[in-house]
Amino acid sequence: MTTPRLRPLLDRMGTYKPGRRPAAGQDLSRLASNETPFPLLPQVVAAVSAALADSNRYPDPAAVRLTEALAAKHGVDVGRIAVGCGSVQLVQELVEISCDAGDEVLFGWRSFEAYPTLTTIAGAVPVEVPLRDAHLDLPAMAAAVTERTRLVLLCSPNNPTGPALAESDVKAFLEAVPRHVLVVLDEAYHEFVDDPLAVDGTRLQASYPNLLVLRTFSKAYGLAGLRVGYAIAGSPEVAGALRQVHLPFAVSVAAQAAALASLDAAPQLLAQVAEVVAEREPLRQRLREIGWDVPESQGNFVWLPAGADSDRVAQVFEDHGVLVRCFSGDGLRITVARPADSERVLVAARAAVQPTVTAPVASS
Numbered sequence: 001m002t003t004p005r006l007r008p009l010l011d012r013m014g015t016y017k018p019g020r021r022p023a024a025g026q027d028l029s030r031l032a033s034n035e036t037p038f039p040l041l042p043q044v045v046a047a048v049s050a051a052l053a054d055s056n057r058y059p060d061p062a063a064v065r066l067t068e069a070l071a072a073k074h075g076v077d078v079g080r081i082a083v084g085c086g087s088v089q090l091v092q093e094l095v096e097i098s099c100d101a102g103d104e105v106l107f108g109w110r111s112f113e114a115y116p117t118l119t120t121i122a123g124a125v126p127v128e129v130p131l132r133d134a135h136l137d138l139p140a141m142a143a144a145v146t147e148r149t150r151l152v153l154l155c156s157p158n159n160p161t162g163p164a165l166a167e168s169d170v171k172a173f174l175e176a177v178p179r180h181v182l183v184v185l186d187e188a189y190h191e192f193v194d195d196p197l198a199v200d201g202t203r204l205q206a207s208y209p210n211l212l213v214l215r216t217f218s219k220a221y222g223l224a225g226l227r228v229g230y231a232i233a234g235s236p237e238v239a240g241a242l243r244q245v246h247l248p249f250a251v252s253v254a255a256q257a258a259a260l261a262s263l264d265a266a267p268q269l270l271a272q273v274a275e276v277v278a279e280r281e282p283l284r285q286r287l288r289e290i291g292w293d294v295p296e297s298q299g300n301f302v303w304l305p306a307g308a309d310s311d312r313v314a315q316v317f318e319d320h321g322v323l324v325r326c327f328s329g330d331g332l333r334i335t336v337a338r339p340a341d342s343e344r345v346l347v348a349a350r351a352a353v354q355p356t357v358t359a360p361v362a363s364s
């Protein structure tokens with residue numbers, strides 16, 4: 001039977017593997033997708049419910065109220081904000097606005113899963129620069145910029161390994177990269193950062209208009225299921241280009257309302273973030289005591305470099321009621337959530353580091 005002819009590059013691409021979800025009734029710690037463990041606040045639920053009643057209408061395609069609120073929050077002109085159906089949609093749009101076929105997109109590896117996929121789909125060429133000790137290697141990335149480089153994706157804190165970039169290192173990188181190259185700082189986990197030396201891209205944009213910052217409502221603001229992210233561009237031209245390629249009506253009425261209500265609830269949500277941050281370093285230290293070489297993390301997750309053993313270790317975690325994200329052959333990413341989740345993680349981590357030795361059968 002003849003099948004429709006599809007693009008050959010699909011054969012070269014992987015398929016996005018979402019974190020596993022528990023079956024109905026299963027009591028598992030869901031630590032595979034860096035979501036917040038806290039349910040939506042009542043006022044956010046109320047805003048979403050009100051929005052649903054209005055959902056026979058298309059959403060505001062320009063998300064005007066949300067765009068204005070974000071511009072006010074960041075003290076920038078509305079023309080520099082672009083809103084998307086999750087920040088992952090903005091990554092896709094960033095490749096679309098910067099790359100023709102064969103142009104290069106540079107990023108560290110391992111980093112956010114979507115970077116190579118979205119680059120390849122667009123017909124651009126992913127250029128992966130290996131991490132150094134779980135950190136993005138900015139000097140090596142600067143050295144990898146070529147005539148064909150159109151976009152650089154810096155993830156800070158880096159998903160899945162955890163470290164954040166230092167502001168001074170990002171400045172040095174931006175000095176080394178030609179100003180016609182669009183540099184993106186993907187700060188999906190920005191609100192979890194407590195290192196004062198870590199970069200906040202919005203502080204650098206006055207000097208580097210080729211720098212664009214991505215933020216999301218999916219993590220600290222707890223709206224992963226509603227899908228809203230945004231870009232703060234260094235220049236209005238870049239934000240305008242994002243709006244040009246934007247899929248119309250991609251951010252739903254409910255998502256826009258939820259994001260606005262969450263901005264109003266920021267103090268409550270940031271208090272939840274503080275709980276997760278307080279959990280992070282003690283969990284890392286205890287994992288290290290058990291024998292796992294967990295790098296520092298500034299996100300709401302920690303990285304277990306289990307290498308070739310990753311599949312087995314992930315299975316041990318699952319057997320202990322903990323769903324984690326397994327990157328086969330490389331390591332596991334574990335979301336930091338509540339204290340009870342951390343306790344489960346530690347039990348599993350101990351079991352995984354000491355594979356059960358079958359007791360010798362006593363001879364009679």
Ligand SMILES: Cc1ncc(COP(=O)(O)O)c(C=O)c1O
Nearest residue numbers: 086087088112159188216218229
């Ligand atoms: C580094 C990074 N960027 C972007 C995203 C996409 O987030 P969303 O599309 O939910 O805003 C994620 C999600 O896990 C992420 O880890």
